[in-house]
Amino acid sequence: MIKALFAGLGAMCLTATATWADVSVNVTYLKHMQPRPPVLSNLDPVPEDEGVGGAELGRADNATTGQFLNHVYDLEVVEVPEDGDVIAAARAALAESPYLILDAATIDMQRIADLPEAAGAILFNAASRDVALRDEGCRANLLHTIPSDAMRADALMQFAVFKRWDKLAMISGPHEEDLAFAAALKNSAVKFGIGTVAEKTWAFDADMRRNAAQEVPLFTQEFGDYALLLVADELHDFGRYVAYNTWVPRPIAGSEGLRPVAWDRVVEQWGAAQLQSRFMDLAGRDMTSRDYAAWAAMRTLGEAVTRTNAGDAATLRAFILSDQFELAGFKGRPMSYRTWNGQLRQPIPLVSERALVAQAPLEGFLHERNEMDTLGLDAPESNCEVFQ
Amino acid sequence: MKLAALPLALTIALPAWAGEIWVTNEKDDTISVIDVDTLEVTRTLPTGERPRGIIFSKDYSRVYICASDSDTVQVMDPVSGEILHDLPSGEDPEQFALHPNDRHLYIANEDDAVTTVVDVETRTVLAQINVGIEPEGMAVSPDGKVAITTSETTNMAHWIDTETRQIFANTLVDSRPRHAEFAAEGRELWVSSEIGGTLAVFDTETQAQKARIEFAVKGVHPDRVQPVGFEFTADEKTVFVALGPSNHVAVVNAETFEVEDYILVGRRVWHMAFSPDKSMLFTTNGVSGDVTVIDVASREAIKTIKVGRFPWGAATRP
Numbered sequence: 001m002i003k004a005l006f007a008g009l010g011a012m013c014l015t016a017t018a019t020w021a022d023v024s025v026n027v028t029y030l031k032h033m034q035p036r037p038p039v040l041s042n043l044d045p046v047p048e049d050e051g052v053g054g055a056e057l058g059r060a061d062n063a064t065t066g067q068f069l070n071h072v073y074d075l076e077v078v079e080v081p082e083d084g085d086v087i088a089a090a091r092a093a094l095a096e097s098p099y100l101i102l103d104a105a106t107i108d109m110q111r112i113a114d115l116p117e118a119a120g121a122i123l124f125n126a127a128s129r130d131v132a133l134r135d136e137g138c139r140a141n142l143l144h145t146i147p148s149d150a151m152r153a154d155a156l157m158q159f160a161v162f163k164r165w166d167k168l169a170m171i172s173g174p175h176e177e178d179l180a181f182a183a184a185l186k187n188s189a190v191k192f193g194i195g196t197v198a199e200k201t202w203a204f205d206a207d208m209r210r211n212a213a214q215e216v217p218l219f220t221q222e223f224g225d226y227a228l229l230l231v232a233d234e235l236h237d238f239g240r241y242v243a244y245n246t247w248v249p250r251p252i253a254g255s256e257g258l259r260p261v262a263w264d265r266v267v268e269q270w271g272a273a274q275l276q277s278r279f280m281d282l283a284g285r286d287m288t289s290r291d292y293a294a295w296a297a298m299r300t301l302g303e304a305v306t307r308t309n310a311g312d313a314a315t316l317r318a319f320i321l322s323d324q325f326e327l328a329g330f331k332g333r334p335m336s337y338r339t340w341n342g343q344l345r346q347p348i349p350l351v352s353e354r355a356l357v358a359q360a361p362l363e364g365f366l367h368e369r370n371e372m373d374t375l376g377l378d379a380p381e382s383n384c385e386v387f388q
Numbered sequence: 389m390k391l392a393a394l395p396l397a398l399t400i401a402l403p404a405w406a407g408e409i410w411v412t413n414e415k416d417d418t419i420s421v422i423d424v425d426t427l428e429v430t431r432t433l434p435t436g437e438r439p440r441g442i443i444f445s446k447d448y449s450r451v452y453i454c455a456s457d458s459d460t461v462q463v464m465d466p467v468s469g470e471i472l473h474d475l476p477s478g479e480d481p482e483q484f485a486l487h488p489n490d491r492h493l494y495i496a497n498e499d500d501a502v503t504t505v506v507d508v509e510t511r512t513v514l515a516q517i518n519v520g521i522e523p524e525g526m527a528v529s530p531d532g533k534v535a536i537t538t539s540e541t542t543n544m545a546h547w548i549d550t551e552t553r554q555i556f557a558n559t560l561v562d563s564r565p566r567h568a569e570f571a572a573e574g575r576e577l578w579v580s581s582e583i584g585g586t587l588a589v590f591d592t593e594t595q596a597q598k599a600r601i602e603f604a605v606k607g608v609h610p611d612r613v614q615p616v617g618f619e620f621t622a623d624e625k626t627v628f629v630a631l632g633p634s635n636h637v638a639v640v641n642a643e644t645f646e647v648e649d650y651i652l653v654g655r656r657v658w659h660m661a662f663s664p665d666k667s668m669l670f671t672t673n674g675v676s677g678d679v680t681v682i683d684v685a686s687r688e689a690i691k692t693i694k695v696g697r698f699p700w701g702a703a704t705r706p
Contacts, residue, residue, distance in 0.1 A: 064501055064521045065542040068558040271540060271564070274522050277499055306543070306560065328541065328563040328583040332633070333611040371609055 023311035025062075025301060026074040028093035029055040029294065030112075032086040032104035033079065037175065039237040040212055051103045051126060052077050053283035054291030057275075058298025060282065062305075071305050075298070091117055098313040101297045103127040103290070106137070113139035122313050122320075124297035127290060129177075131184060134341040134377050138384035143320070143342040145300070146293035149184035151376035152260035155348035155360030156230075156253055157188040158374070162362050165227035169198040170254075171219070171242065172232035178255075182232035185254065197230065198223050202238050212238050216245035223247070230254040257352070260360070263292030264351040270332040296329060296344060300337075303327055331359070333372065341384040345372040407664040408705040410466075411672055411679055412439035412453065413696025419453070419464075420679075420695035422670065424663045427681055427691050433469040436462050441483040441526075442701040445508075446490040451703070452508070454481040454495070461495060461506070466705055476513050478504035483567075483701075485526040485535065487550065494535045494548075496523035503537045503546075505553060515553040519546045525568035525579065534592065538565035538579055545579050547595060557595045562586045566616045567659075571624055571642060580615040580629065587615055587629060589645065599645040606650075608634045617659030621684065622666040628682070630657040630671060637671055637680075639687055649687050653680035658699070664706035672699035 029052060036046070047053070059075040066073055078093060080086045086104055090112040093100055098121035102109050106128045113123055118141055125133060125144040133139075134148050160168065168189060172182035182199070189197050200219065220229065220242075229246060231254040233239035239256035251257060265276060265286035279287040279295075287295075304316040304325065319325055321342075326334035331347040338345055348360045361371040367378075377384075406425040413420060417439060421431040436455025443452050444466070453462045454477070461477040461484065464470065480499035487494065492514065495504045501521050505514040520542025527536040528550070535548040543565060547557040562584020569578050570592070577590040589599040603613045614632030620642060621627070629638040633656045639649035654673025657680070661670050669682040672695075679699060681691040 061521055061541055065539075065544070067518075068520065068542070068544060068546070068555070271522065274498055274540075278521075326563055326583065328543075334563060334583045334585075371611070 022070045022072075023305055023309065024072045024074070025099060025305055025311050026076065026097040027055070027059070027099040027101060027298060027301065028097060029075060029077045029101045030086065030090055030093060030104065031077065031079045032084070032089075032108060033082045034105065035082055037235060037237075039235055041236075041240060043240075044236065047283075047285055047288070049283065050288055051101075051290040051294045053279065053285070054126075054287065054294035054296075055101055055298050057279050057282050057287075057291075058295040058302065061278075061295075062298060062302030065302065065306055069306065069309070071311075073298075073302065073305075087111055087115070091115060094118055094121055098122060099301060100124070101126050101294055102142075103294070106130040106133055109133065109142060110137060110139060113142045120313055122301070122317055124293075124300070126293035126297050130180060131377065134343050134382060134384060136383040136385075138341050138382075138387055140342075140386045143297075143300070143337060143344065145296040145344045146289065147260075147262050147346065147348055148343065148376050149181050150188065151343075151348055153181070153184035153188035154191065154375045155260040155350060156185070156258070157192040157194060158360050158362045158365050159253075159258070159350055159358055160189075160194060160228055161192050162358075162364070163227075166194055167226045168194060168228050168230055169200075169220070169223040169226040170230035170232060171200055171202050171238075173202050173235065173237055173239075175235055175237075177234035178232045181234055181255065182230075185230055185232060198226065202233070212241040213245050216242055217247050220245075221247040226250060228253055231256045258350055258357055259352075260348050260350055262289035262346070262348070263287055264289070264349060264356075266351050266354060266356050267331070267349050269356070270330050272330040275330045296327065296335070296346075299329075300327060300344070335372075336370075338373070338379075339387070340379045341377060341382045341387055343376060345370060345375075347372060348375055409661050409663070409670045409679070410442055410444075410451065410703045410705055411670070411695050411699045412442050412701040413677075414438055414440060414674070414698040414700040416696035416698070417455075418696045420699070422679065422693055422695075424668065427693060429693060429695060431469060432696065433464070435464075435471075436460060436474075440700045441481065442703045443484060443486055444703055444705060445486070448705055450508075451705075452484065452486070452493060454484060454701075456480050456482055456498070461493065463508070473511070475506050475508060475511055476504075477506060478502055478513070478516060482524050483526045485528045487528050487535075488530065488532040492550075494526050494528055494537070496526050496537055498522050498524060498540075501539070503535070503548065517546075517548060517553055517555065519555070520544050524566055527568040527570055527577070529570050529592065530574040536568045536570075536577060536579075538568050540564045540566065540582075543581075545577065545590070559590060559595050559597070561588050562600075567618060569618065569620065571620055571627075578618065578627070580618055582614040582616055582632060585610060585613050585615065587618070587640070601640060601645050601647065603629070603631060603634075603638050603647060603650075605631065605634045605636050605638075608636070616657070619660050619662060619669070621662075628660060628669055630660055632656055632658070633675075635673075637669075637682065651682055651687055651689055653682070653689055654678045654692060659702050661702035661704045664704055670702055672702050674698045674700060 436458030441454035520539025525538035562581035
């Protein structure tokens with residue numbers, strides 16, 4: 001078990017005497033505005049610059065390191081309106097630089113990845129949690145820094161198993177995102193041996209004429225008894241009215257209550273307090289999961305440039321997918337990319353409004369390679385074939 | 389009762405005076421003072437917000453405390469426990485090192501990406517040096533010519549010429565460097581990397597890496613083996629390394645760079661300090677809120693002492 005490595009680790013042994021190339025890396029953050037259906041409460045507006053703030057902080061972090069190594073980082077933010085042509089915008093960006101962070105719909109990410117201009121590029125998905133993008137719908141040039149729905153669901157189910165909450169009920173909304181998260185939760189319940197989940201769909205229609213809070217007791221009465229109520233309400237429409245209004249008093253989790261996230265303002269361990277305050281200084285608001293994913297994408301490029309002293313996409317991609325790559329992501333474990341589908345493996349904080357409740361992978365969930373691979377699609381589960 | 393008992397206690401305690409270990413409690417805003425002889429907490433002293441780095445002046449007449457969230461370095465009289473004054477430190481001071489001249493404090497300002505040099509006598513800032521993101525580890529060479537700052541997110545050791553106060557070299561290390569120490573009479577620089585899970589040893593003359601030490605604790609996932617603080621024994625032949633959430637301290641042979649032993653301590657072990665005679669080692673265990681006492685000769689944990697919430701830094705007062 002005891003081992004010591006001695007000098008001669010050439011690749012890592014970079015010193016001041018080494019000569020540094022002038023490397024310049026330009027990254028485009030491409031944000032395609034998405035339609036936002038109306039929600040019941042406007043208490044928590046989605047920040048206009050969500051994601052962009054994270055990318056900017058990542059650039060600044062890279063630049064601070066770069067100043068000692070003659071490495072320069074630029075970030076261009078391109079915002080495409082809802083009815084704008086995101087593919088044309090991607091083409092234009094790829095003509096300038098092969099590094100692109102995407103905040104767009106799943107289908108558009110695939111179209112962009114399939115562009116001839118994108119061959120050999122490094123694209124980051126910093127927005128879509130769609131499991132298909134890590135499965136048969138994956139692309140070889142598309143890495144994912146945002147956790148998939150499967151990773152989030154698995155994190156939550158590990159907690160349910162840990163708490164021995166083995167009887168689950170679920171309310172899901174009618175939107176595509178709600179259904180995708182609900183499907184991931186159901187899959188995960190099977191994966192971790194909890195079994196089936198009693199499910200109802202929230203449709204606030206002619207049968208529901210009182211306000212949401214008044215409807216919830218009756219709506220949840222049919223579930224009978226259960227240990228935990230899952231809420232799949234990714235647009236944050238009705239979910240906020242569920243807590244304390246259920247027929248039987250039970251905790252809630254999912255899109256509301258105990259939430260599995262990439263990041264949240266309550267994460268403060270592992271040096272996270274420093275990242276939070278840097279972000280607050282820069283953006284004037286709390287850092288969200290999408291900000292974190294954009295930050296991680298920028299930092300991935302920065303880390304690869306720092307360690308390889310190169311700026312070309314082929315060298316960087318090879319390094320990013322090698323076992324030498326590790327990203328310190330303020331979540332207590334070194335993060336790296338899954339070589340079978342390009343997903344950034346990372347711990348998933350389980351947060352309440354006011355505190356970090358737990359962080360997955362939870363203790364006791366073991367894996368032959370890396371405990372973080374108990375979250376989301378593992379190599380044998382993923383049908384992604386084009387990746388390497 | 390207490391007052392009446394005091395003279396008696398003093399007469400008994402004096403011959404056995406074996407010194408004290410001072411521990412900063414990050415989330416209690418206090419210092420716990422441990423008597424090395426009785427292995428008990430004898431005093432709890434209030435400090436500024438989020439105390440972390442702690443260091444004594446050469447003659448032990450002053451103790452300097454990084455009060456991170458108060459954005460200041462506090463100067464305390466260790467006898468009375470009173471704060472004498474604050475030093476201008478720059479924002480969010482985390483760790484620092486005292487120059488051999490006993491006057492210049494080199495302070496890592498974690499939120500600001502600078503190293504601040506403060507004259508403790510004139511209480512003025514002599515220089516601020518731009519370094520990488522989240523500077524933390526600080527060390528000054530025994531001859532006083534070189535200061536080191538390690539930056540956690542930039543993953544570098546910055547080599548600062550103390551005369552010109554300019555960086556003259558930068559060396560990359562593994563992820564999240566936390567602590568730096570000069571060894572072998574200044575011929576070596578040791579740097580721990582928390583997320584990288586390694587200790588790097590550099591030749592100070594050439595700044596070239598001469599060794600990289602890895603750790604493997606039985607039954608603990610490698611991701612949780614996170615080297616943070618470390619200290620050398622009096623003969624500099626052995627180094628004790630705190631391994632964070634693996635809850636172990638490693639014992640490393642400083643000549644062969646081989647790991648010889650692992651000692652189980654409290655949860656999330658951060659930093660450590662030796663008793664004045666270097667026979668005992670005191671580790672701060674952040675999560676469990678206690679200090680483990682290790683017998684250096686037998687390499688065994690002999691006692692656990694409850695301190696405040698999230699103990700972080702440790703310093704010896706002989």
